[in-house]
Amino acid sequence: MHSRHVLLVEDNAAVQRTLQRMLEEDGYRAICAASKQEMLRILANEEPETLLACLLDYCLPDAPEGEALPELIARQIPTIVLTARNDLATREQVLLQPVVDYIPKENPSAYEYTLRMLHRIEHNPGTRVLVVDDSSAIRGYLGQLLQRQLYEVVEASNGETALNQLVNDPGIRLVLTDHDMPGMNGVRLCSEIRRFRGPGEVAIIGISSSQDPSMSARFIKAGADDFLTKPFNHEEFFCRVTRNVEYVENLQALSRAAREDLLTGLPNRRHFFESVQRQPPPHALAVVDIDHFKHVNDNYGHDIGDQALRWVGSLLSETFGHEHVARFGGEEFVIQLSADLPLAQTLEAFRLRVASAVLPTSRGDLQLTVSIGAAIGPQEVNILLKQADEQLYRAKQAGRNRVSLQ
Structure with a gap:
């Protein structure tokens, strides 16, 4: 599991307390400094890999012109710069350096946005973004911007290559595509992507330097979710990328919630029925009930009861396969088995596995x-x-801890 330690460098005591409280309420551990000198002392005793990120006040008493920033960049610590200075020269100077983001403190939602960016730093590693452009220089430039926020970048020099990569890599969550490319242009590429990857699987941002006022509409009508006109500034780029990645993640979360049990992560009743009904008969179904589960809740507490449900769910998933089991509610689970299996022996083996195992709890x-x-x-x-x-019911009437078949 990655670290949730955040270095907070802020000389304003009120701001530092506010950010520290928000970080800790969100499960982060804040390591605080009020100057560049304090920051360096902390870094001397803290390995860079133990830090998730740094929230850095750009103007510190002993580093009024951002002199603390190069120290963090040299150690490759993802850094979000917060500052009360919002002049264009400072903004450009900061964004020329490989920072995660630049957040003016004057924005009323600055602190909430800061937490949002920390969440992205946690979740972006492993989130793949496909950059499609016939110019290697442009691909490299966009890739560098994306890597600031820890995205995993893959590249394609044309539309045909991009389609092959999307077919072979279902983990790509965002496509950035230029319009003017030899062969298949960006608008056509959007149409082709949407033939097999929906908005809940991948977001698309079209990019063009064209002055054609209809270009953005052409991209959107072809299936793109957003559009950027070249040249664009770094902040606009980061905001649009973040918004579109989060859009896909939110759709996926809704999809999971519709088909998964929240406690165990197993398929829920609705998803199980849909899955079984898509398959031809005959069917073999088993209902599994934890014996005396009320006793567990009453004597150990509901938190241990929840732990027990997750544990039994994981045993079912390991034994029969995640897609072949479901939680129907309470302490009841259902299994779909192959009609060709020796049903009695298979279920008896699982019953014995549960009965012989021990679940350590607090x-x-x-x-x-x-x-x-x-x-x-x-x-x-x-x-x-x-x-x-x-x-x-017959198994329970006969004394529980047994298998009964029709």
Whole structure:
């Protein structure tokens, strides 16, 4: 897991307290300094890789013209510059250096935006951005800007190469494409991308130096999410990239919420039904219930109960495959099995695995058992689940910690 230690360099005591409180409320650990000298003392005792980032006040008592910034850049510490100076010369001087961002303090939402950028520093590593341009110099320039915010950059010199990369790499979350390229232009590339990658999978920003006033509309109508006119300033570039990456992430989060159980991360009831009903019969379904789960909650607490649910969910996922299990609610889980499997032996092996395992908790070791009811046949999913439920009831009536099949 990456570090959540943030170096906060700010000489204004009120501002430092406010930022420190906000950071700590958000789960970060703030390491504070009020001058360049204090900052250097901290850095002498702190390995750069132990810091997630630095929030740096540009004007410090012993470094009034940003003299602290080169020290951070030399150590390759991702740095967000905050300053009360918002003149154009200072802004340009800062943004010429490889900082993550430049945030004027005069903005009422400056601190909230700062936290937002810290979140990006955490999540951008591994987030891939595809830069498409026939000019290697432009690709390099855009790549350098993206790497300031720790994105992983991949490049393509033409539309055909870009399409191949998108087909082979479903992890690409953003495409930046120039319009004027030999062969396939940027607008056509957008149309081709949208044939197989929707807005919830990848965002597209079109780029052009054309003075044609319809260029942005042409990109948007072809499937792009945004447009930049060359030349653009660094801040506009960063803002548009951040907004579009977050848009894709938010759509993906909504999609996950619609199909996943929030506690265990397993598929939920709705997703499970949709998955099973897409497959031809016969089906084999099993209902798994944790025995005496109320006793766990009453004697260990609901936090340990939640831990137990996650643990059983992980065992199910490891044994049967993530897409073949679901949490239906409470302490009840469902498994979809191959109708060709020896059902009784397979489920008995899982029951024994749970019964023989120990879950370490903050309140001592916990041992659990499960009861399982199963049914197999060509019937509709609802009917099979009802039959499996009836078998589960029989297993419980017979003393629990056993498997019952139709």
